[in-house]
Amino acid sequence: MATSKLFSPLSIRDMTLKNRVVVAPMHQYSAVDGLPNDWHLMNAGRFAAGGAGLVIIESTKVERRGCGTVGDLGLWRDDQAEAFRRITSFIRSCGSVPAIQLGHSGRKARSERPWEGGRPLLENPGIADWEDWQPIGPSAVGDSPAAIPRPLAREEIPHVIDAWGRAAARADAAGFDMVEIHAAHGFLIHQFLSPKANQRNDDYGGSDTNRMRFAVEVVEAVRANFPANKPVFMRFSAADGAGWEIENSVALAKLVKEKGVDVIDCSSGGIQGAVNTAAIDYGYQVPYAEKIRSEAEIMTMAVGLIVKAHQAEAILQAGQADLIALARELLHNPNWALQAALDLGIDQPFDLVPDQARWWLEKRAQVTRKLTPPDASVR
Ligand SMILES: Cc1cc2nc3c(=O)[nH]c(=O)nc-3n(C[C@H](O)[C@H](O)[C@H](O)COP(=O)(O)O)c2cc1C
Numbered sequence: 250m251a252t253s254k255l256f257s258p259l260s261i262r263d264m265t266l267k268n269r270v271v272v273a274p275m276h277q278y279s280a281v282d283g284l285p286n287d288w289h290l291m292n293a294g295r296f297a298a299g300g301a302g303l304v305i306i307e308s309t310k311v312e313r314r315g316c317g318t319v320g321d322l323g324l325w326r327d328d329q330a331e332a333f334r335r336i337t338s339f340i341r342s343c344g345s346v347p348a349i350q351l352g353h354s355g356r357k358a359r360s361e362r363p364w365e366g367g368r369p370l371l372e373n374p375g376i377a378d379w380e381d382w383q384p385i386g387p388s389a390v391g392d393s394p395a396a397i398p399r400p401l402a403r404e405e406i407p408h409v410i411d412a413w414g415r416a417a418a419r420a421d422a423a424g425f426d427m428v429e430i431h432a433a434h435g436f437l438i439h440q441f442l443s444p445k446a447n448q449r450n451d452d453y454g455g456s457d458t459n460r461m462r463f464a465v466e467v468v469e470a471v472r473a474n475f476p477a478n479k480p481v482f483m484r485f486s487a488a489d490g491a492g493w494e495i496e497n498s499v500a501l502a503k504l505v506k507e508k509g510v511d512v513i514d515c516s517s518g519g520i521q522g523a524v525n526t527a528a529i530d531y532g533y534q535v536p537y538a539e540k541i542r543s544e545a546e547i548m549t550m551a552v553g554l555i556v557k558a559h560q561a562e563a564i565l566q567a568g569q570a571d572l573i574a575l576a577r578e579l580l581h582n583p584n585w586a587l588q589a590a591l592d593l594g595i596d597q598p599f600d601l602v603p604d605q606a607r608w609w610l611e612k613r614a615q616v617t618r619k620l621t622p623p624d625a626s627v628r
Pocket residue numbers: 273274275276277307308350431433434484516526552553554555574575576577578
């Protein structure tokens with residue numbers, strides 16, 4: 250099939266992707282002191298070697314106090330940027346493009362890992378810089394009533410915004426070709442956007458324009474510190490069921506597009522209760538990507554229970570999105586892109602994977618395409 254959109258290249262600024270299969274950011278909760286280690290190399294590496302065009306490293310924090318858990322990655326120090334270099338060069342060596350999501354947990358900081366329960370840490374379990382890890386937020390409104398953040402003073406806000414800019418510069422130095430600003434899932438930027446979490450009465454709260462000010466200034470800081478030839482994506486909770494609706498996201502998309510954001514990654518939920526991963530149907534967030542794409546006239550990425558090649562292809566063919574991101578399906582099969590290429594009948598599917606696998610898989614296919622596949626009775 251020569252006309253597949255999923256397997257056609259895409260260029261955004263100077264970044265060229267070999268296909269539209271994107272590894273969505275997936276937190277590993279496995280860093281020590283914000284530093285990536287062998288786990289992160291292996292994890293990003295298996296997706297890059299599996300044929301995805303773009304690998305987005307998980308939400309990596311721009312400030313120490315922005316860490317959600319003890320295992321969060323960080324880019325608030327230069328040694329952290331240095332430690333990412335072998336990951337970016339490995340991803341690139343597989344023919345994929347390295348990208349990173351920048352985030353700040355705000356009031357959701359200082360929590361247990363999900364598999365430990367995900368609750369706010371209310372007492373110090375022995376962390377040396379516990380006091381530096383105080384959750385902050387736009388207002389003293391907690392995600393949980395047990396964990397009320399310290400509201401940021403007006404004069405502190407520019408410093409937090411600067412931290413995004415510095416982290417973006419480090420992401421560039423580490424070799425990332427794209428940064429994604431995490432403005433979704435109830436984390437700090439989303440907290441400012443939300444009329445529930447943001448009850449400020451200065452120029453960062455109140456009206457829609459004021460609540461969007463923090464997000465827009467983060468974009469300005471990132472753009473000022475990240476090369477103009479490299480794209481910037483932004484992840485939205487396109488609708489959160491708690492006062493932020495798709496129309497608000499369309500308005501914000503128009504604003505940030507003017508400031509140099511290239512793609513909106515369309516997720517949902519997270520400001521009240523869990524992120525909407527307990528979804529009701531396959532492709533449940535695709536309508537958000539479609540609406541933002543058509544009304545804000547900006548490229549979008551669809552994510553959320555996209556699991557089959559033909560499903561992904563149909564989303565792109567219908568003009569609902571420009572890119573397809575997958576998370577849990579890639580945990581199930583890191584070679585999903587290769588499988589999708591086979592399912593769609595793409596020419597030279599094994600060119601997607603590095604020579605170490607490509608050569609053998611091509612040879613095997615020359616033999617097996619003449620055979621009848623074994624049925625369940627064959628041992
Ligand atoms: C293990 C795991 C970690 C995640 N970490 C992040 C993250 O760091 N940043 C983010 O924006 N979303 C994160 N997500 C959400 C995914 O990027 C994705 O939006 C969501 O899982 C829905 O896509 P899926 O149905 O393909 O899994 C995570 C999801 C999983 C399963």
